[in-house]
Amino acid sequence: MISLPHFPEHLQKLGPHTGKPLDRVDGLAKVTGKALYAAEHHRPGLLYGVVVSSSVARARIRSFDTADALAEAGVVQVFTHQNRPKLASRSKKWRDQDTPKGSPFRPLEDDRVLFSGQPLALVVATSFEAARHAAALVRIEFDEIEQPETRLLERLGQGKAPGRAKGGFTPPPGPHGHPQQALKSAFARVNADYLVSAEHHNPMEPHAATVFYEEDGSLTVYSKTQGPVGEQAFLSAVLGLKKDRVRVLAPFVGGAFGSGLRPQYHLVLAAMAALELKRSVRVVLSRQQMFTFGHRPYTWQHVALGAERDGKLVSLVHEAVAETSKFESYVENVVTWSARLYPCPNYSLNHRVVPLDVYTPLDMRAPGAVTGLFAIESAMDELAHELGMDPLQLRLVNYGEKDGLTGHPYSSKELRACYQQAAGRFGWEQRWSEPRGRREGSKLVGWGMATGVWDAMQVPASARARLHLDGRLEVASATTDIGTGTYTVMTQIAADVMGLSLESVEFKLGDTSLPEAPLQGGSFTVASVGSAIKAACDGLRDQLFKLAQKMPNSPFYARSQAEVEFRDGRLGLPGHPEAALSYAQILRQQGVSVLEEEVKVLPNLLKQRGYSLATHSAVFAEVQVDEELGTIEVTRMVTAVAAGRILNPKTSRNQLLGGMVWGISSALHEKSELDLELGRFINHNLAEYHIPVQADIRHLEVVFVEEQDEIVNPLGIKGLGEIGVIGVAAAIANAVFHATGRRVRHLPIRLDDLL
């Protein structure tokens, strides 16, 4: 039996398929090895490119010696900044859909080295082995090697306000009320600093691009990306090609978690080499090189909370200082969540960035929220302990009926139900208040909880629906499925709106020849692309109905569309089975071979205006800490999520389980270790960069909380990609405190913190 979470089915349905725990439609391809990822498309004569990475972080290149590399059998060319073909020279042309303020990195631009691991050359050969070997033979001499600036904690005072620097970033507002004064006179106070480590996305599939050079000189690019449309625009701008000369495809993506939001350097190098050599080229990054582009930024935070005797917050201070690169000013929403979640009369929020000699950070699953919620939800736990209050009770005392920053009501917010249901499943009422209060053998047991919050967003997206004479429906949009279930839920939506079986619907994605879709990120894909698909299918229904009305002796002639039903591939009148006509019949009789509808759907800003749109969660965790060894195990965890309509509880549950594993990972495992002298991430492999393995994961439970929302978007969907991970690290850190009495204010928490 497949265990499914409790699920209010009646609320979730558009038709027979949505709301059902259906298997993934792309499952067969994935379990048989037939799903082809970016590095797996092949053509005869394909060349292999291997990147040569810089061993220093800050220098100038004096010279290259490529003679030995070029002398190797099979080597076709070694590209460096000295011999590369022309690429766009204006910084503006290098902007992509997720570019922060600044000047984007350009591979092989000139002799300057800006970060350790920077690509300095591309070796192209007839086999992967020859390219890899020759890459080791390229010798590079440097001048002016300088000590990289890497020490964030020594530069906290030099942080700069980033301004409105990046899409999706809301600069924190100025102070409200008198936070410092209120803090001084508060009954209870917490004043603490928190640190969140740098992390790298590390999807299992290394970043790769296979660029086919077509006979007419155009490029067909198989890419690992979360946004084919953006990559097409980027590549055409950088290479100086017309857009229709570049087609980008990403039918399968082996995970991304944000790493595919921006086109990475291997893509430029592969496309550049293909154009120059007039040959097809594949470039795959090694796992080590997966640590040479964006990462979750190392971030310092300060939180001060002041509360009355009853727990009511009177002062809230949340500041963050995060690293960025010297060439771009990366920002994410870290501090605003606190004030949104916990309305408080006096607050002060601040976010600053410090440029260091590292690559620009990059949105990584739940960017900002993972970081900010760790701090505020740890601080709330500390405050509860100060007050001698149950941590859940403290959350309820400060529950925000409205968004604490904007004062707007929520389009829907079932966070209270999340707390109740997760606490119930977990057995929270059995909690003992004193830390170190329970032991099992040599292990201390502790319980902790935390809150999660993320924006519910919808962005413009297009989709096309085509109904064929044989009754088949083809739906398409240039979005991606990075493991999120896009293929499946879009098929479900289309089947239900059109009244068709799943088998008669085919959804196509990941191809710039299809209607434009936004980047897949921010948990907004289903809300955005799903709304477009629904609208395209609604348009088809209109067309079908009109066609049916025009038929001779049409039973629908004097009817309105509201009276008819679209079911089992037929247009019918309830109560008149004899009147039903199959879609194919209607098309055939009217001499139409394909019925097509393409639409672009924008969020209904008018409807959304004046509301705050957010997804919420409540996380409860149990840990066991071995007192002698310091080892920490998360023995069970329950997450309850309010995310609007759930289209497929099976894929949705999986998304949330994955988020919980990510939370355990950031709490206890993951950390990119920057060597402060070298400016290099030194644990750049999967043996030393720890992520949870099978044995680290125990009992995880997901609860979907009923939440109806007619404002957020026509489907009532809020998205699930990020919410599962947010708050998890705080819940675990709080459980570790409850088990051991030790408050650890940095991530990850490792055994040496508890010895």
Add this chain to the structure above:
Amino acid sequence: MDDASSSFEITINGTKRHFNVEPWVTLLDLLRERAGLTGTKKGCDHGQCGACTVLVDGQRVNSCLMLAVMQDGKEVTTIEGLAAGNELHPLQRGFIQHDAFQCGYCTPGQICSALGLIREGKADSVDSIREFMSGNLCRCGAYSNIVAAIEQARGQL
């Protein structure tokens, strides 16, 4: 480099195939780049992730750590060789039914590893599955569902 090539035969998924490659070509790269079998994945190339797991003479191995030339005369089973025609292997069915993957990139390695695990007799308890499947990373975090899929399939073999 051509001089260095050696010639050998491997039976892959029941079919004997002849190769002539340099001795430094790994089994993984041979499968992916020369045999047209991209179902076996490369996640690290260093024996650290398990994405490249295949069965050699019935035993699960990380194919990125094996040189192709050393498999001369051996039998290699990859994900492409598990189904019998249109009839999926019970593990493949279990993985679909329990949604034991998201992006699917670790999946072929997980399934081959699970097959090896069952043959080793180590799939008899949840704890044992967790312990002995720990060489196969899943960044998407589908671990709980992978255990459920293996538990289901183990009784059907």
